[in-house]
Amino acid sequence: MATSDSATIDLVHSQRKKGFELFVMGVLILCSLVAVAVTVGIVLSLLFEAFRFFERIPLTDFLFGTKWSPQTALRADQVAAEGAFGAVPLITGTLLISFIAMCVATPLGLLSAIYLSEYASKRSRNLIKPALEILAGIPTVVYGFFAALTVAPLLRAGGESVGLSVSSESALAAGLVMGMMIIPLISSLSDDVINAVPQAMRDASLGMGATHSETIRKVVLPSAIPGIAGSLLLAASRAIGETMIVVMAAGLAANLTANPLEAVTTITAQIVALLTGDQEFDSAKTLSAFALGLVLFVTTLVLNVVALRIVRKYQEQYD
Amino acid sequence: MSKTAIISANDVDVFYGEKQALNKINLDIPENKVTSLIGPSGCGKSTFLRSINRMNDLVDICRVEGSITIKGQDIYAPEVDVVALRAKVGMVFQKPNPFPKSIYENVAYGPKIHGLAKSKTDMDEIVEWSLIKAGLWKEVKDRLDQPGTGLSGGQQQRLCIARTIAVKPQVVLMDEPCSALDPIATAIIEELIDELRSNFTIVIVTHSMQQAARVSQRTAFFHLGELVESGPTKSIFTSPEDERTQNYIMGRIG
Numbered sequence: 063m064a065t066s067d068s069a070t071i072d073l074v075h076s077q078r079k080k081g082f083e084l085f086v087m088g089v090l091i092l093c094s095l096v097a098v099a100v101t102v103g104i105v106l107s108l109l110f111e112a113f114r115f116f117e118r119i120p121l122t123d124f125l126f127g128t129k130w131s132p133q134t135a136l137r138a139d140q141v142a143a144e145g146a147f148g149a150v151p152l153i154t155g156t157l158l159i160s161f162i163a164m165c166v167a168t169p170l171g172l173l174s175a176i177y178l179s180e181y182a183s184k185r186s187r188n189l190i191k192p193a194l195e196i197l198a199g200i201p202t203v204v205y206g207f208f209a210a211l212t213v214a215p216l217l218r219a220g221g222e223s224v225g226l227s228v229s230s231e232s233a234l235a236a237g238l239v240m241g242m243m244i245i246p247l248i249s250s251l252s253d254d255v256i257n258a259v260p261q262a263m264r265d266a267s268l269g270m271g272a273t274h275s276e277t278i279r280k281v282v283l284p285s286a287i288p289g290i291a292g293s294l295l296l297a298a299s300r301a302i303g304e305t306m307i308v309v310m311a312a313g314l315a316a317n318l319t320a321n322p323l324e325a326v327t328t329i330t331a332q333i334v335a336l337l338t339g340d341q342e343f344d345s346a347k348t349l350s351a352f353a354l355g356l357v358l359f360v361t362t363l364v365l366n367v368v369a370l371r372i373v374r375k376y377q378e379q380y381d
Numbered sequence: 382m383s384k385t386a387i388i389s390a391n392d393v394d395v396f397y398g399e400k401q402a403l404n405k406i407n408l409d410i411p412e413n414k415v416t417s418l419i420g421p422s423g424c425g426k427s428t429f430l431r432s433i434n435r436m437n438d439l440v441d442i443c444r445v446e447g448s449i450t451i452k453g454q455d456i457y458a459p460e461v462d463v464v465a466l467r468a469k470v471g472m473v474f475q476k477p478n479p480f481p482k483s484i485y486e487n488v489a490y491g492p493k494i495h496g497l498a499k500s501k502t503d504m505d506e507i508v509e510w511s512l513i514k515a516g517l518w519k520e521v522k523d524r525l526d527q528p529g530t531g532l533s534g535g536q537q538q539r540l541c542i543a544r545t546i547a548v549k550p551q552v553v554l555m556d557e558p559c560s561a562l563d564p565i566a567t568a569i570i571e572e573l574i575d576e577l578r579s580n581f582t583i584v585i586v587t588h589s590m591q592q593a594a595r596v597s598q599r600t601a602f603f604h605l606g607e608l609v610e611s612g613p614t615k616s617i618f619t620s621p622e623d624e625r626t627q628n629y630i631m632g633r634i635g
Binding site: 183260262263265266267268269270271272273276280281284285 | 436471544
């Protein structure tokens with residue numbers, strides 16, 4: 063083969079390849095743009111509809127009002143068509159349930175993470191870790207009816223036997239089950255950050271005659287604290303945004319209460335209630351769902367960003 | 382065998398699972414001297430070092446047979462508490478590993494755990510004594526509250542030495558303490574090791590034969606899990622009895 067011939071052939075060949083490369087790159091860019099475009103679209107629609115809601119109901123009434131009863135505004139021609147759109151009972155309800163969930167999940171998740179990463183033998187680790195991950199894989203609707211049909215009646219019966227009146231849809235039932243749901247989130251993330259603490263730290267402490275638990279308490283956990291805090295924030299954000307369990311177990315009564323035995327409602331449960339069934343699209347009632355969605359979105363976004371930043375900063379520390 | 386031996390190993394075998402890492406080691410380590418363990422990678426010298434304060438216990442599959450005694454006490458006897466043992470036999474690791482705490486807290490960690498200080502003044506004294514002994518006091522006395530991880534590599538290693546000697550051990554084990562350091566930091570630590578031997582018995586694993594020759598009075602040469610030869614450093618380096626020792630020192634194996 064002549065040298066000049068092969069040079070020409072190669073040249074054409076590489077041109078064709080270049081075209082294909084451009085094509086591939088184009089497809090890849092397009093695919094990633096879809097996700098970005100959808101996100102932007104969702105944020106815009108939330109903002110736009112929420113803005114329409116705030117044209118009718120002042121922002122301060124929404125954020126600081128303590129009465130929530132959108133159901134009074136059933137029809138536009140009704141006399142008291144406005145309803146009451148004070149989001150405070152929903153926000154406190156959400157926080158109450160999330161708080162209960164975190165009270166359950168933080169100790170259980172954290173302690174099991176410590177067990178898994180520091181004490182468990184390889185065999186028990188291989189058994190328990192997948193079991194926890196199965197917990198994470200259960201559909202939330204299953205948790206929901208577990209809360210509504212098993213835990214809530216149990217609490218009610220238990221409460222009655224000691225003379226407490228427990229509502230059949232209590233914050234406690236929803237919170238407990240939600241806590242179960244987020245245990246694997248906390249345990250697996252915390253397990254990761256505890257494992258990321260260099261073995262050299264443990265060796266140094268043990269080599270000085272510290273016991274295993276002293277080493278964990280005084281060296282491993284303090285080093286892992288930022289990462290653990292990050293995992294707790296992510297779990298909290300998950301709890302705040304959780305919908306199915308609260309729809310099924312927490313109820314729709316917008317009570318402003320700190321009593322976990324009473325029924326409360328949450329932002330997510332209300333959004334579901336507001337938008338299911340036939341709705342007039344431009345009533346304040348329907349639009350309020352977007353305002354609630356916006357509140358939820360901003361809260362979880364801030365929590366996630368802060369949490370991820372903490373976790374990442376921590377990981378860099380030891381790389 | 383000798384009166385001054387603080388540590389004696391008698392027929393020590395160490396296994397990792399099925400694999401035998403050390404084979405019938407017999408070695409006496411004299412008090413207030415520096416003993417260096419040399420040999421090619423994988424020869425078992427670090428394994429032997431880690432047997433002396435039972436850091437090998439942390440490896441599930443590791444098994445030690447034979448006996449190692451410290452001042453006549455068998456450290457693998459069932460009644461021995463590893464926590465108490467490690468308080469008497471401290472360890473400095475290959476890579477400087479200060480805790481992510483302040484310089485003061487790093488040094489105070491051990492004494493706190495073992496309850497060595499009765500008051501804040503006591504603790505201050507222990508910290509100062511340890512840092513002076515480790516040759517770090519002048520450099521850090523004005524910034525004891527700053528993180529130990531902010532020091533240079535050589536300073537970090539001296540901080541780790543201060544942390545180790547703060548619990549007043551009798552023996553200090555050093556596992557290639559200078560391998561992560563530059564020549565200047567290495568020279569400072571070598572000088573330090575020489576000063577420390579008036580208070581402590583030191584056993585050092587090193588890859589550098591020059592270092593072994595500079596800092597130690599006794600040298601033990603390991604090869605393929607066996608203790609080939611041990612004796613005064615000078616005679617090991619000038620007139621080794623075993624051919625393998627000679628080959629290693631001449632740079633022919635390893």
